[in-house]
Amino acid sequence: MASSKKHSREQREARERLRQYTARASVHEATIARRKRDNVLAVGVGLVIIALVATAQVFYFSSGPGMPEPAPSFTPEAEATEPGNVGDVPDLALAEARTWTGELTLNDVVLGVELDGAAAPQAVSSIIDSAASGYYEGTTCHRMVDTETAGLIQCGSLDGTGASDPNYAYGPIENAGVGGFYPAGTIAIARTGDDAFSNGRQFFIVYNDAIIPDDTAGGYSIVGQVTSGLDALQSEIVAGGIVDDAQDGAPMIATSITGFTIQ
Structure with missing residues (x-):
């Protein structure tokens, strides 16, 4: 009986470690995905700024x-x-x-x-x-x-x-x-x-x-x-x-x- 209880406890501990590992992995993958999105966004913002600079002349007088x-x-x-x-x-x-x-x-x-x-x-x-x-x-x-x-x-x-x-x-x-x-x-x-x-x-x-x-x-x-x-x-x-x-x-x-x- 004692052996059975020990085995059950070890299984529970193993499942908990697996759950924690899976959670950490999910967070890591989400972080990588977010960084990729941020990089794409940064490039997009840069292109928008360039476009604004090119068109900003319209609001000025010739001077x-x-x-x-x-x-x-x-x-x-x-x-x-x-x-x-x-x-x-x-x-x-x-x-x-x-x-x-x-x-x-x-x-x-x-x-x-x-x-x-x-x-x-x-x-x-x-x-x-x-x-x-x-x-x-x-x-x-x-x-x-x-x-x-x-x-x-x-x-x-x-x-x-x-x-x-x-x-x-x-x-x-x-x-x-x-x-x-x-x-x-x-x-x-x-x-x-x-x-x-x-x-x-x-x-x-x-x-x-x-x-x-x-x-x-x-x-x-x-x-x-x-x-x-x-x-x-x-x-x-x-x-x-x-x-x-x-x-x-x-x-x-x-x-x-x-x-x-x-x-």
């Missing part, structure tokens, strides 16, 4: 996410602080190769911002100087883009149309988005298409990940990022849409810069 006016004609009499720069452009050393923080207020929406003076010294110096002089307060955010490939709002237009300022421009392009990718929260400088020395005081804020293809001059200078308030920007301004229900145009909710402090 890209910069000024819709033709490139300004610079006069030789204009003051130049650096080769190719025009007007009272501050020395790039002003950025001090350090991180700057501050607040940018659009209407009543307060955005925390961070500027990278090491990555884009000339562009950051321009923003620091312009903010300190009070240039930005009262200027408008004249343009918003909302498509499957990008979401951004462009600000700093003195006349409200987005026209470029022939008395202020600089270059070259600094710290452009890698592969044309500008993640949500990016702050970058607007410029005229195909002109690396047409950066000005206007900038755009990316509120949804954006694919912005390079033009013949390159990409767009990334100066920093929004560190807080992006959700409020979306709900209080972006959610209002674009005039005429367009994908690219003036925001329905009239927007201006009511404050900009950097330190």
Whole structure:
């Protein structure tokens, strides 16, 4: 009898080991299958991104996410602080190769911002100087883009149309988005298409990940990022849409810069 009980116990233990082994094997096979699916998905996503980059041009004006006016004609009499720069452009050393923080207020929406003076010294110096002089307060955010490939709002237009300022421009392009990718929260400088020395005081804020293809001059200078308030920007301004229900145009909710402090 004792031998029979022992034999039964051994059979039960053997069945349990077999069950555990079978379970582990099933998990292993499922893991392998999942990895294969993930690899296929990764390849598919890569192809989709390539396709988006190839077609993203459709939402831009011919000048890209910069000024819709033709490139300004610079006069030789204009003051130049650096080769190719025009007007009272501050020395790039002003950025001090350090991180700057501050607040940018659009209407009543307060955005925390961070500027990278090491990555884009000339562009950051321009923003620091312009903010300190009070240039930005009262200027408008004249343009918003909302498509499957990008979401951004462009600000700093003195006349409200987005026209470029022939008395202020600089270059070259600094710290452009890698592969044309500008993640949500990016702050970058607007410029005229195909002109690396047409950066000005206007900038755009990316509120949804954006694919912005390079033009013949390159990409767009990334100066920093929004560190807080992006959700409020979306709900209080972006959610209002674009005039005429367009994908690219003036925001329905009239927007201006009511404050900009950097330190």
